[in-house]
Amino acid sequence: MQNKSVSQTEENYLKVIYKLDEKAEGKISTSSISEMMGIAPASVTDMLGKLSDKKLISYKKYQGVSLTPSGRKTAVMVIRKHRLWEHFLVEKLGLSWDEVHEIAEQLEHIRSEKLFDKLDAYLKFPKFDPHGDPIPDSNGNFTNTSAIPMSSCNLNGKYLITGVADHSAEFLRYLTRTGMILGCQFTVKEKQEYDNSFLILKQGTKNELAVSNEIAKKLLVTKARD
Amino acid sequence: MQNKSVSQTEENYLKVIYKLDEKAEGKISTSSISEMMGIAPASVTDMLGKLSDKKLISYKKYQGVSLTPSGRKTAVMVIRKHRLWEHFLVEKLGLSWDEVHEIAEQLEHIRSEKLFDKLDAYLKFPKFDPHGDPIPDSNGNFTNTSAIPMSSCNLNGKYLITGVADHSAEFLRYLTRTGMILGCQFTVKEKQEYDNSFLILKQGTKNELAVSNEIAKKLLVTKARD
DNA sequence: TAATTAATTTAGACAAATCTAAAAATATGT
DNA sequence: ACATATTTTTAGATTTGTCTAAATTAATTA
Ligand SMILES: [Mn+2]
Ligand SMILES: [Mn+2]
Ligand SMILES: [Mn+2]
Ligand SMILES: [Mn+2]
DSSP: OOOOOOOOHHHHHHHHHHHHHHHHSSSSHHHHHHHTTTHHHHHHHHHHHHHHHSSEEEEOTSSEEEOOHHHHHHHHHHHHHHHHHHHHHHHOOOOOOTHHHHHHHHHOOOOOOOHHHHHHHHHHHBOOTSOOOBBOOOTSSOOOOEEEGGGOOOOOOEEEEESOOEEEEEEEHHHHTTOOOTOOEEEEEEEOTTTTEEEEETTTTTOOOOEEHHHHHEEEEEEEOO | OOOOOOOOOHHHHHHHHHHHHTTSSBBHHHHHHHHHHHHHHHHHHHHHHHHTTTSSSSOOSSOEEOOOOOHHHHHHHHHHHHHHHHHHHHHHTTTOOTTTTHHHHHHHOOHHHHHHHHHHTTTTOOOOOSSBBBBBOTOOOOOOOOOEEEGGGGGGEEEEEEESSSSHHHHHHHHHHHOOOOOEEEEEEEETTTTTOEEETTOOOOEEEEOOOOHHHEEEEEEEEO
């Protein structure tokens, strides 16, 4: 009855199921997992059987899946490792936020409780990763931020960029180029009706910046005090 | 004709072949690899075929193996990563030298040139790992130390502990307990004829320390100036 | 040198993680 | 409600890395 070991592959499935659950778009289906992982549906069905046998998910054929407490715990710990490493790579090694995800995908599977306790302490128990995502603590607890997409900002509102909803290197590099990085404050000067784009003024700058709705939907912001 | 990718498993085989080659105990046989890896000889034969196909080793049936330049380069880079991580784990995270090897066995397979360039710089381009083993630079070059086993020390000679020939946690913990750690200087006070054990006096201490031949063979030392 | 022993390779099997193609179940639209 | 479309599962195959048992080659000993 001891802890069965979970393979890297299984960890990846659990992480994806966790993320689909987080999005809360209803039932977590075989096809949604298949799509997100780029793996054939038949292969996913196979793995769901294995994860179910290990009691990491509940699964009834054709009915979709959900994480058990044990599966959720495993997923959260993988995410904790991923985000701790990303923080390390950016803050200590000086890599940029658009190149750490790929490396963290590898590092998140390293097994050693002690390593992560030490790493966490070394990094001074950071609460957020370089993309603004919360880092679970060693018990798996973390605070969910109340960030909203920039696309739902109010005219003349003052906001702070606190996260991204797209972690692709291209998007992150675009943000870097235009100076829309985490912590950047801005005021909404105009909301275009015809294309839902924005004109914002970044604090401490002169020129207004146009932000398409596409971009605005993927930028997470928090209301700033005026 | 591009760089074929090398799996983690293949990297482990190359590393073992490299280490057997380093020991220079003549021909590198299927059985020596099998023994060192704890894998059946038949499995080793199989893998030797694959490594040979990839031109990472030269291999003629029944004749033993040797690394090609490409295979040696791969092995050295894995060792570089292993030792850089060990240095990081001890110097930055504060883990002890007896608990880092296992973790480094996992970390040594992380793929990212940039990560290791940055890590190397962050650690200030260390020349040795926590066990006194040299860390290859990004071109694979490293200086081989002229350390000798303590068992061949001269009576009344003054030496410096600079390495270990056994990396097991038990041995390293024994050394820690008795204070025989890297950098520790000592003078050989007695050499017992009947069991080839030593009595040494560590610099800055009063009591002589008995060191069995077993231990002395596994401790690497360098002559110190008197 | 011939017999015996030891090392190595071959043959056949298995588990994990994947695939494609076909079958079965569920969902959708008129 | 029934036909059609979509989703999911099953069946069978493949790749990688491993195993055991048997066959073969090399080494040792008498
Ligand atoms: Mn990431
Ligand atoms: Mn992140
Ligand atoms: Mn090591
Ligand atoms: Mn080492």
